[in-house]
Amino acid sequence: MPKVGEHLNPVVENNFKYHAPKAGQTEKYGAIREKAKELAYLIDNLCPNSREKSVAFTELETAVMWANAAIARNE
Structure with missing residues (x-):
């Protein structure tokens, strides 16, 4: 938490x-x-089946997470 006199960052x-x-x-x-x-x-x-396929799945999951965060945080 910010110390006394510090301002809160609205993004954080x-x-x-x-x-x-x-x-x-x-x-x-x-x-x-x-x-x-x-x-x-x-x-x-x-x-x-490969490392690359696993990475593709991970990145797709990441994209879904960030897209949903965009909705949650900014609407």
Whole structure:
């Protein structure tokens, strides 16, 4: 926490607090996850099992997380 006399950083405050879902956000999260799942199955079916495939899955999961965070933090 900031010391006496220091100002709070609004970005830090926003990024590290709980964001309860607002109306319509749950549907947006679901839509993003469904499209990502479609891509995940495409990757799974077309790519040989490998480190690269694992990284592709990890990065796709990361993209979903950040997309949902964009909604949660900025709407």
